[in-house]
Amino acid sequence: MDVSYYPGCSLGGTAREYGESVEAVAKTLGVNLAELPDWNCCGSSSAHVTNDELAVALAARNLEIADRIGLDVAVPCAMCFSRLKVAEKALKSGKEIAGISHKYQGNLHVKHLVDFFWEDLGRQEILAKLKKPLKGLNPVCYYGCLITRPPSITDAANAEDPQSMDNILLTLGANVKNWSYKTDCCGGSLILTLPDIAHKLVQKLFDMAQEAGADCIVAGCPMCHNNLDCCQKEISQASGNHYDIPIFFFTELMGLAFGDQSVETWLSRHETDAISFLKQKGLL
Amino acid sequence: MATKSPEIVVPDSSFRKQVEALSGQKISTCFQCEKCTNGCPLLFAMDIPPHKMMRSVQLGLKDRALNSDTIWVCASCETCTTRCPNGIDIAHLMDTLRQIAQREGFKAAKKFVPIFHSAFVGSMKRWGRVHEMEMAALFTLKSSGLKGLMEQKNQGLEMLRKGKVRIRPYRFRPSKQVRSIFKKAGGKG
Numbered sequence: 089m090d091v092s093y094y095p096g097c098s099l100g101g102t103a104r105e106y107g108e109s110v111e112a113v114a115k116t117l118g119v120n121l122a123e124l125p126d127w128n129c130c131g132s133s134s135a136h137v138t139n140d141e142l143a144v145a146l147a148a149r150n151l152e153i154a155d156r157i158g159l160d161v162a163v164p165c166a167m168c169f170s171r172l173k174v175a176e177k178a179l180k181s182g183k184e185i186a187g188i189s190h191k192y193q194g195n196l197h198v199k200h201l202v203d204f205f206w207e208d209l210g211r212q213e214i215l216a217k218l219k220k221p222l223k224g225l226n227p228v229c230y231y232g233c234l235i236t237r238p239p240s241i242t243d244a245a246n247a248e249d250p251q252s253m254d255n256i257l258l259t260l261g262a263n264v265k266n267w268s269y270k271t272d273c274c275g276g277s278l279i280l281t282l283p284d285i286a287h288k289l290v291q292k293l294f295d296m297a298q299e300a301g302a303d304c305i306v307a308g309c310p311m312c313h314n315n316l317d318c319c320q321k322e323i324s325q326a327s328g329n330h331y332d333i334p335i336f337f338f339t340e341l342m343g344l345a346f347g348d349q350s351v352e353t354w355l356s357r358h359e360t361d362a363i364s365f366l367k368q369k370g371l372l
Numbered sequence: 373m374a375t376k377s378p379e380i381v382v383p384d385s386s387f388r389k390q391v392e393a394l395s396g397q398k399i400s401t402c403f404q405c406e407k408c409t410n411g412c413p414l415l416f417a418m419d420i421p422p423h424k425m426m427r428s429v430q431l432g433l434k435d436r437a438l439n440s441d442t443i444w445v446c447a448s449c450e451t452c453t454t455r456c457p458n459g460i461d462i463a464h465l466m467d468t469l470r471q472i473a474q475r476e477g478f479k480a481a482k483k484f485v486p487i488f489h490s491a492f493v494g495s496m497k498r499w500g501r502v503h504e505m506e507m508a509a510l511f512t513l514k515s516s517g518l519k520g521l522m523e524q525k526n527q528g529l530e531m532l533r534k535g536k537v538r539i540r541p542y543r544f545r546p547s548k549q550v551r552s553i554f555k556k557a558g559g560k561g
Contacts, residue, residue: 097501097502097503097504097542098504100538100542101504101505101536101537101538102504102531102536102537103536104535104536105536126544126547127501128496128500128501128544128547128550129496129500129501129502131496132492132496132502133448133489133492134488134489134490134492134493134496135493135496136448136464136467137448137467137470137471137486137489138471138474138489138490138493139471139557139558140394140467140468140471141556141557141558142493142553142554142557142558145553145556145557146496146550146553149549149550149553186553186556186557187549187550187552187553187555187556187557188553233447233448233449233450233451234450237449237450237451237453237454238450238453238454238461238463239454247454248454272413272449273413273414273447273449273451275447276447276448276449277447277488277492278445278447278485280484280488280508280511281482281484281485281487281488281515282417282444282445282482282484282485285414285417285445288416288417289413289414289447356534357534357535357536358534359534
């Protein structure tokens with residue numbers, strides 16, 4: 089299956105293991121990720137704070153490129169996904185966008201990668217590649233804000249209780265826990281600007297995941313992953329609790345279940361140790 | 373103990389009209405149901421809860437709104453937007469308030485936030501794609517000075533060791549079109 093691929097800036101940097109695992113898993117599943125030629129930054133969380141026109145136009149340029157190719161676009165980052173969806177709605181409305189002259193055809197869907205894997209490939213295709221079931225793993229799935237919100241932009245069927253990541257991990261044999269915080273906020277860029285506030289949000293997620301009986305958290309966004317992974321020592325020190333919770337990208341666990349040889353390399357890039365956790369579980 | 377007498381506010385619609393024109397949102401339809409405030413995960417760090425921010429805009433309390441912590445603490449999580457029964461895009465309204473505050477020279481109550489966004493947009497403009505290392509270094513330098521940058525050094529080195537730092541920017545130069553978008557939309561770093 090061919091699909092246009094918009095990796096976003098983080099996947100070649102701070103979320104390198106996400107980019108590596110996305111490509112490995114897609115290859116196993118027979119998906120050809122065709123990176124959009126000449127893509128630019130989607131504007132992320134900063135353009136829309138600064139200038140509405142800029143925020144829409146930067147993202148729209150990427151869809152203009154995708155529209156000429158005509159394939160659906162798979163997006164691994166929640167922030168990029170959100171901005172591209174905002175631009176998609178603007179392009180479809182036919183309103184004028186700075187620097188964009190192309191007449192948008194719009195015969196394509198923009199999808200977050202987790203939804204693409206579940207809705208466009210589905211259970212059978214994923215099950216067919218399963219080599220090592222994720223037995224004994226008790227994750228909660230953490231979607232964060234922008235994969236589903238607001239549904240008027242994302243077209244999410246169930247913005248407050250999404251299922252695709254849960255379904256993928258259930259298919260791979262994990263004992264997925266249900267919880268009420270799957271779409272709560274991790275603080276986003278506040279981790280840099282107002283870290284004390286972001287740490288409180290993240291701590292709440294840890295507490296709720298543990299209350300649900302989870303032993304790890306699975307994410308589908310570079311920012312969410314970073315915020316949950318980066319600062320567990322500091323949050324432990326400040327709160328007096330002890331947090332040592334492995335945070336995975338969902339594609340890392342897919343790779344693990346597919347028997348990919350690079351899993352340990354991906355996990356070595358995490359701040360919170362995930363390798364010994366999986367070794368204890370007999371999964372690595 | 374003397375009871376606090378209620379504050380008397382003379383409503384002024386000019387600020388509401390300015391915000392409505394820029395955001396495209398009909399602020400006047402807010403009837404104070406407080407769903408936005410009840411779902412807001414950042415409420416604990418705000419000085420003006422979201423529903424009162426709506427009321428402040430309706431009443432024309434411009435200085436109070438634009439000098440608030442709230443507009444900078446909001447993380448754009450879109451929960452309020454998703455739940456508003458009147459379909460007001462409240463998260464977008466927060467963007468509009470931040471934009472007006474910056475344009476009209478209000479001093480940000482949480483000054484690191486606009487410094488971060490400015491470093492981020494600057495990097496986008498220079499490279500077409502964000503160069504995370506440069507952006508983070510510039511943000512730290514501008515917000516916490518050289519001392520702050522030195523304090524972050526070990527964390528940066530650790531990330532470098534883990535292969536999470538892209539030293540060079542992407543081999544991509546902002547095309548003519550990306551440059552023209554910045555020019556036409558007037559985005560500055």
